[in-house]
Amino acid sequence: MAAPSVFLLAVSGEIESGEFPGFDDLYCKFSFVYGQDWVPTAGLEEGISQITSKSSVSPTTLVWNFPIDITFKSTNPFGCECWWGVLPCCQAPSHPHFLAGPQIVLSVYGPDFFGHDVVRGYGAVHVPFVPGRHKRTIAMFVPESTSRLQQLTSWFTGRRPEFTDPKVVAQGEGREVTRVRSQGFVTISFNIMTKDLHRLGYDLDREKIFLENES
Numbered sequence: 001m002a003a004p005s006v007f008l009l010a011v012s013g014e015i016e017s018g019e020f021p022g023f024d025d026l027y028c029k030f031s032f033v034y035g036q037d038w039v040p041t042a043g044l045e046e047g048i049s050q051i052t053s054k055s056s057v058s059p060t061t062l063v064w065n066f067p068i069d070i071t072f073k074s075t076n077p078f079g080c081e082c083w084w085g086v087l088p089c090c091q092a093p094s095h096p097h098f099l100a101g102p103q104i105v106l107s108v109y110g111p112d113f114f115g116h117d118v119v120r121g122y123g124a125v126h127v128p129f130v131p132g133r134h135k136r137t138i139a140m141f142v143p144e145s146t147s148r149l150q151q152l153t154s155w156f157t158g159r160r161p162e163f164t165d166p167k168v169v170a171q172g173e174g175r176e177v178t179r180v181r182s183q184g185f186v187t188i189s190f191n192i193m194t195k196d197l198h199r200l201g202y203d204l205d206r207e208k209i210f211l212e213n214e215s
Helices: 148-157 165-172 202-212
Strands: 007-017 026-032 038-043 044-047 062-074 078-080 098-099 104-109 115-126 134-144 180-195
Touching: 007 026, 007 134, 026 062, 026 165, 062 180, 104 134, 104 180, 115 165, 115 180
Parallel strands: none
Antiparallel strands: 007 062, 007 180, 026 044, 026 104, 038 062, 078 098, 104 115, 115 134, 134 180
């Protein structure tokens, strides 16, 4: 039997819930961001959840339980600090390389005082590699206006600062000049399965410490 030329990473799970004090009636958008070595073969790369409200049972938690399901194929599971945008892109062999696959980017929206849909939080996290069930809590943030006048104008017009493309959250370029504020948390669960990683010579156990530290 011929050796496999690619491996598969199957990702399922759900965007479970969020905590956004002071806000209600929120919905969540997701999209996967991945490098040139990755190709989706099945499932949805992006989606949008239902609007959910807080209840008397859980007055601080917004429950979505929105499913995610996608499968990727790739030939190279590794990335470096350049890939995350920490350093300028470089192919130097001295760069430390880690398991760095697709990321899921989340954007949470809801109504403001005037009923306009405005962003309530952005966040992103790497998809785990180790097979099994994983849970991640993502700290969310929102961009801020650079002056009091802009803040007042955006409040009256309902046009709050937001990213034109939410996928920029998964990249590092330009982030150092963006003013942001922490706002809320989202909990997401992953069910991970892999195929042919070991047959291609990759040993997940050697990367397990890094993956656990990321969580």
